[in-house]
Amino acid sequence: MKQNEDKIYDLAVLGCGSVGSAVGYYASRKGASILEIDSYQPPHDFGTHHGQTRIIRHAYGEGDKYVPLLLEAQSLWEELQDQTEEKFLHQVGxxxxxxxxxxxxxxxxxxxxxxxxxxxxxxxxxxxxxxxxxxxxxxxxxxxxxNAGYLRTDIIIKEYLEKAKEYGATQAFNQQVSQIINEPDYIRIITDNAEYKARKLVVSAGSWVKSLYPDLPIxxxxxxxxxxxxxxxxxxxxxxxxxxxxxxxxxxxxxxxxxxxxxxxxxxxxxxxxxxxxxxxxxxxxxxxxxxxxxxxxxxxxxxxxxxxxxxxxxxxSPDEDFIIDWLDDRTQIVTGLSGHGFKFVSVLGHILANRALGKEETNLDLSPFALDRFTKITEKVKD
Ligand SMILES: Cc1cc2nc3c(=O)[nH]c(=O)nc-3n(C[C@H](O)[C@H](O)[C@H](O)COP(=O)(O)OP(=O)(O)OC[C@H]3O[C@@H](n4cnc5c(N)ncnc54)[C@H](O)[C@@H]3O)c2cc1C
Missing domain, CATH: 3.30.9.10 (D-Amino Acid Oxidase, subunit A, domain 2)
Structure with missing residues (x-):
């Protein structure tokens, strides 16, 4: 028998590995009611974030459109490091x-x-x-x-999730989302053992997002x-x-x-x-x-x-190895296609997506290069 919650959360985060754990942290810090859902208990070995470490660099071979995001990411990493006992930011060059x-x-x-x-x-x-x-x-x-170096993914994800919990986030781990339904007043999120309701949704499901959105070009x-x-x-x-x-x-x-x-x-x-x-x-x-x-x-x-x-x-x-970050409709944002270079951006993406979901300040950082409509033929199918 499925557990069916009446509460309507301000924001549900579907997939709480790298980006999702950061979204949950920044949104719950703003005092919103947050639901964090994941198929496993992150950090874990079944996604895109394990193996201890990820490189962070700012002079970027993948294109200078990423640099403003990277500089903001760096300052958010430093802010988090100042509040975190264990060292996760190693500026080894x-x-x-x-x-x-x-x-x-x-x-x-x-x-x-x-x-x-x-x-x-x-x-x-x-x-x-x-x-x-x-x-x-x-x-x-x-x-x-x-000024480049590396980040410890396990320490970061644990820290984001623990802090979100302290700020009051509800964590529904070890349950896989199988369906998302847009009702007139809320989004219904169905997992293997429960149903939840939320006003806004961030989908940050990494490599396995196609089980929910099969038309995404991932x-x-x-x-x-x-x-x-x-x-x-x-x-x-x-x-x-x-x-x-x-x-x-x-x-x-x-x-x-x-x-x-x-x-x-x-x-x-x-x-x-x-x-x-x-x-x-x-x-x-x-x-x-x-x-x-x-x-x-x-x-x-x-x-x-x-x-x-x-x-x-x-x-x-993604087909062009650039990120996909977009609204699917006025309630749901998606982030995927990080194409093997996304972890260094997790802090800034979490910050921006949380703010946008909660209708807080808009960012000056330009996410337009990452819009889904650059793959014009695919966009309508995904957003339907
Ligand atoms: C070998 C390797 C090396 C890399 N090196 C670097 C590097 O040096 N520098 C760098 O910046 N980046 C690097 N990356 C990329 C970086 O690790 C990823 O871009 C980043 O971790 C992706 O984060 P994510 O949040 O999209 O996915 P994840 O961290 O995988 O999170 C997705 C979460 O969604 C959950 N989920 C999926 N489907 C469902 C569902 N239906 N219901 C509930 N939960 C669900 C998963 O369980 C998972 O926890 C590397 C990646 C790999 C694999």
Whole structure:
């Protein structure tokens, strides 16, 4: 028998992993009545946010339309860090290595120039001398951004959810939403064991949003990351090794984090396997999956040892790899298609979506590049 609540919440947040937990935090902080729903108890291993860490950088290879959001995100991360006991914001810097004629390199440079972000440009020789761990020839250059670094996802999501609860949010976890119905005066949200009512809704369901909105142009992709022994101590955070991205001329794209506990985490951004649900994400395979980063470790990055362990995760890819953030109607907002680069924006997206849902101050930050109607043929179907 389903539990059927009479209460009408000001706002329901469907999916409380990365963005959803931030929306719930900022909305409940404003004193609104908030319902947070998730299929699991976040943080968990079944979405897009696990694997401990995510890179944050501001000079942005994906385009300078992201930079104002990133700068606001950074100041919200700092504000949250000041109120949080455990350290989640590690400003260890980042080195972005790419051929200078690549779009990624040119975009980083132009966004740094436009927004006056502090960067150092290094030749391959200077890069190899400065960090002693790289082996690139003159065809490559590196852009070092000292204010970049990484975020600890598990600490952040726990913190957002605990604080939202303290502000009075109701948490309905371990229940999956199967249906959303627009009634004349409210939205009815049906899960496997309950029904809820809310005036506004934010859908932040990550890779699995298509079970609710099958026409959205989202492709979930299975991804892996790998923890290798750091044999060379210059790879460690304590020795000043930064985060990195590497774009090879072959278009292979890698990223990584400074080593801690003698392990260095490395991933590959391009590639992966298209999937349609969590079950297809299947377990990490030591022999097969680690091969994805073989070329980087064998040729360009010096000093890693044996594979210690790996994990699988998923990207929610949009067709152009830009975010989808929009109103579906005057009650429901959707955020998805973060395409493997969304975590660093979670603070600012949570803040904006919460304010918009509650009719509070509108933002000066421009979300128009992320509107669904850029995929004109699809928009009407999704919004119907
Ligand atoms: C391998 C990997 C590396 C990455 N590296 C970076 C990086 O370095 N920097 C960066 O900025 N970003 C990175 N990202 C991307 C970033 O992690 C994601 O963009 C971000 O976590 C997505 O957040 P989300 O809120 O959309 O999804 P999630 O955090 O997955 O949250 C979605 C939530 O919705 C819930 N849900 C789904 N369907 C339902 C339903 N029907 N009912 C109830 N609940 C539901 C899920 O259980 C989940 O908790 C990486 C991602 C991966 C996979």
């Amino acid at each position: 980042i080195v972005n290595i790419a051929p200078q004629e690549s779009d990624f390199y040119k975009n980083i440079l132009s966004s740094a120039e436009k927004y006056r972000l502090p960067i150092d440009i290094l030749t391959a020789v200077e890069l190899n001398e400065r960090f002693h761990t790289w082996n690139f020839d003159d065809d490559y250059k590196a852009i070092y951004e000292k 492709q979930p992709v299975r991804k892996t990351f790998h923890w290798f022994e750091a044999e060379y101590e210059n790879l460690l955070e304590t020795k000043g090794f930064p985060c990195f991205t590497v774009n090879l001329k072959s278009n292979e794209t890698y990223y990584g984090f400074p080593g801690s506990d003698n392990l260095i985490k490395i991933g590959r951004h391009d590639g992966g396997q298209d999937i349609s649900n969590y079950q297809e994400q299947y377990e990490y395979d030591d022999d097969k999956d680690a091969k994805e980063v073989e070329n980087l470790l064998g040729t360009y990055l010096i000093g890693t040892g044996k594979l210690d362990f790996g994990k699988t995760c998923s990207y929610d890819m």
